[in-house]
Amino acid sequence: MGKESSASPAVGRALDILVRLAQRPGPVRASALARDLELPRSSVYHILSVLEDRGFVVYVPSEKAYGLGVSSFEIGSAYLRQEPLERLAQPILQRLARNLGQTVHLGILHGAETVYLLKERPAAHPSADVPLITDVGVRLPAQLTASGRAILADSSDAQLEALFSRPGSFVTRTGNGPRCLRDLRRILDRDRSRGWSEEVELVSEGLRSVGVAAHDHGGRPVAAFSTTWSRHFGDRDPGEVGEVLRRGATKLTLSLSGRAPLAATSA
Numbered sequence: 001m002g003k004e005s006s007a008s009p010a011v012g013r014a015l016d017i018l019v020r021l022a023q024r025p026g027p028v029r030a031s032a033l034a035r036d037l038e039l040p041r042s043s044v045y046h047i048l049s050v051l052e053d054r055g056f057v058v059y060v061p062s063e064k065a066y067g068l069g070v071s072s073f074e075i076g077s078a079y080l081r082q083e084p085l086e087r088l089a090q091p092i093l094q095r096l097a098r099n100l101g102q103t104v105h106l107g108i109l110h111g112a113e114t115v116y117l118l119k120e121r122p123a124a125h126p127s128a129d130v131p132l133i134t135d136v137g138v139r140l141p142a143q144l145t146a147s148g149r150a151i152l153a154d155s156s157d158a159q160l161e162a163l164f165s166r167p168g169s170f171v172t173r174t175g176n177g178p179r180c181l182r183d184l185r186r187i188l189d190r191d192r193s194r195g196w197s198e199e200v201e202l203v204s205e206g207l208r209s210v211g212v213a214a215h216d217h218g219g220r221p222v223a224a225f226s227t228t229w230s231r232h233f234g235d236r237d238p239g240e241v242g243e244v245l246r247r248g249a250t251k252l253t254l255s256l257s258g259r260a261p262l263a264a265t266s267a
Helices: 009-023 030-037 041-053 070-082 084-100 146-153 157-164 181-194 238-255 262-266
Strands: 057-060 065-068 104-110 113-120 139-141 197-200 207-215 221-230
Touching (some): 009 041, 009 070, 030 041, 030 065, 084 104, 084 113, 084 221, 084 238, 113 146, 146 207, 146 221, 221 238
Antiparallel strands (some): 057 065, 207 221
């Protein structure tokens, strides 16, 4: 943070401030913004004044701090309306389904659940006839799905604690799967080290899935491609499937102006 744009330092600083406010759970004092972003206090106050005039930030007198304003919310809402993630992922999803010869999904994390946004089914291929419950809009426990695990593998430890520390977090569908946070962390460590996640008969008996996550500009996982096939159809190498999905996830990451997490970059 705190790096200035070569074209317009003020614009770069303003964006840094907005991103910082978006990362915090509540309002932030100007002095804290100046310290965290290594900016002069006078510059921070000036930028905040401009952003406040245009509705991007609001001043909270009781806390002597600043939070995001309605204009920032409107931009976020416009992002959701335009569905850029789905639009960018759709052609990649189509190529993956064609190359793999089997159904491929795009999933995101919503709380402790995987939500499927897109589904691409290849034409005229036997493995495409495998009946799947993972349709668009379906939600499943994230710790049981390949796409959910791919996202969780690159999530922070604090997020894992928040999502899975409540009683009853570790439900099962087939009687298998992690039973506690320690089990899940061990699985995610393995997935992170090899670069892809896998579930075998955790969602549906006889089926196997592999997933790989795409990342945003901060290296945070935002979505995952996953594919599912019958364990009794052929003898697919999950590592090879994972590599195909990884190439697709890398393309989506680049389309989102994202980057791989540091651990993956140095591996």
